[in-house]
Amino acid sequence: MKLYTFASAPNPRRVHIFIAEKGLVIPEETVDLMNGGQFTDSFKALNPHCTVPVLVTEDGTCLSQVSAICSYLEEIHPNPPLYGRTAIERARVRDMCHWIYMDGIGAVAEAFRNSTPGFKGRSLPGQVSYDQIPELVERGRKRLPGFWKALDARLEGREFLVDQHFSMADIDAFVTIEFARWIKESVPEECANVHRWFEQVSRRPSIKTD
Amino acid sequence: MKLYTFASAPNPRRVHIFIAEKGLVIPEETVDLMNGGQFTDSFKALNPHCTVPVLVTEDGTCLSQVSAICSYLEEIHPNPPLYGRTAIERARVRDMCHWIYMDGIGAVAEAFRNSTPGFKGRSLPGQVSYDQIPELVERGRKRLPGFWKALDARLEGREFLVDQHFSMADIDAFVTIEFARWIKESVPEECANVHRWFEQVSRRPSIKTD
Numbered sequence: 001m002k003l004y005t006f007a008s009a010p011n012p013r014r015v016h017i018f019i020a021e022k023g024l025v026i027p028e029e030t031v032d033l034m035n036g037g038q039f040t041d042s043f044k045a046l047n048p049h050c051t052v053p054v055l056v057t058e059d060g061t062c063l064s065q066v067s068a069i070c071s072y073l074e075e076i077h078p079n080p081p082l083y084g085r086t087a088i089e090r091a092r093v094r095d096m097c098h099w100i101y102m103d104g105i106g107a108v109a110e111a112f113r114n115s116t117p118g119f120k121g122r123s124l125p126g127q128v129s130y131d132q133i134p135e136l137v138e139r140g141r142k143r144l145p146g147f148w149k150a151l152d153a154r155l156e157g158r159e160f161l162v163d164q165h166f167s168m169a170d171i172d173a174f175v176t177i178e179f180a181r182w183i184k185e186s187v188p189e190e191c192a193n194v195h196r197w198f199e200q201v202s203r204r205p206s207i208k209t210d
Numbered sequence: 211m212k213l214y215t216f217a218s219a220p221n222p223r224r225v226h227i228f229i230a231e232k233g234l235v236i237p238e239e240t241v242d243l244m245n246g247g248q249f250t251d252s253f254k255a256l257n258p259h260c261t262v263p264v265l266v267t268e269d270g271t272c273l274s275q276v277s278a279i280c281s282y283l284e285e286i287h288p289n290p291p292l293y294g295r296t297a298i299e300r301a302r303v304r305d306m307c308h309w310i311y312m313d314g315i316g317a318v319a320e321a322f323r324n325s326t327p328g329f330k331g332r333s334l335p336g337q338v339s340y341d342q343i344p345e346l347v348e349r350g351r352k353r354l355p356g357f358w359k360a361l362d363a364r365l366e367g368r369e370f371l372v373d374q375h376f377s378m379a380d381i382d383a384f385v386t387i388e389f390a391r392w393i394k395e396s397v398p399e400e401c402a403n404v405h406r407w408f409e410q411v412s413r414r415p416s417i418k419t420d
């Protein structure tokens with residue numbers, strides 16, 4: 001197996017924390033996103049979406065979506081479980097992960113990609129150029145207060161997002177908060193549950209890996 | 211179990227085809243999206259995201275994300291498998307499903323929601339109002355040719371998208387094509403592999419369910 005990555009970017013970061021929680025060691029190659037490493041012919045041949053992370057499995061399959069990469073690693077390395085311990089718990093983790101991806105990471109990403117000078121002409125990942133859309137910066141920022149509030153409500157009286165166990169949902173929410181710093185957004189003071197949870201999760205060794 | 215749905219909308223449609231392929235019968239209640247049924251207090255209490263489908267499981271868990279709903283049904287009703295037969299096949303199905311969701315369904319959705327008069331002030335689902343962004347109509351349409359071309363390349367010499375078996379990936383790609391009709395977009399003639407595959411999938415009894 002081999003992981004193509006750029007450790008500080010949010011989607012790779014989700015996978016790195018997941019791998020560290022599992023205690024796995026997977027050979028890595030950094031794709032230099034700062035210098036167009038994702039647009040070289042050799043990388044395009046591997047992943048035409050021109051994104052990282054990519055996990056190349058033992059049989060040569062290239063997985064380019066974090067949910068697929070982590071679900072696969074969960075299946076071949078089940079312990080500790082990070083996608084739930086029972087069918088219903090797994091469903092709750094997946095449900096929450098998809099919500100966080102769309103409404104948390106997705107909101108930050110639309111504000112970030114459409115405002116950052118280095119992403120001019122790249123409002124979406126991939127080989128086709130898409131102009132930045134200033135309205136998406138505003139929309140992305142406007143989406144966040146509702147997301148933080150929902151996260152806070154969810155964490156009321158809970159140590160973790162789903163069923164008293166650290167899971168992929170916690171990883172995704174944590175990375176959303178880190179990523180939000182890139183656009184200078186942060187969780188409001190009044191979301192005390194999120195702050196308590198964030199501080200606790202920050203102390204996990206997996207978080208400090210990179 | 212109970213499914214809250216609006217059968218003709220694309221995300222419910224994915225679940226309905228999945229359920230029909232499994233041969234399951236799940237009690238349903240239609241949420242009248244045409245008349246704001248998703249914004250009633252009772253439905254908001256069930257799903258604050260104000261979206262369908264929602265699957266309420268035996269223990270009262272509300273699942274509101276299609277990937278979680280279908281993964282859960284797959285787990286409790288494994289046959290026929292629609293998320294792959296082996297760990298690597300499951301990874302390939304999930305990888306493709308996420309790509310189709312983001313680059314296929316997502317592209318159509320941004321063109322549709324930002325152009326349709328009935329979605330004025332609702333460029334995103336949920337309780338918060340977001341103005342339509344005309345640039346997203348153009349961007350959504352511009353994304354589709356690349357998506358059809360990638361789908362066509364994938365289907366070269368293949369009966370189904372992943373590993374010779376009908377899977378959730380085929381369901382998601384099929385629904386993308388149906389959904390694209392809502393914005394009068396269609397697969398170009400030259401994508402002969404997609405047309406061949408679409409015609410074959412259209413004949414499945416599950417497709418005719420609704």
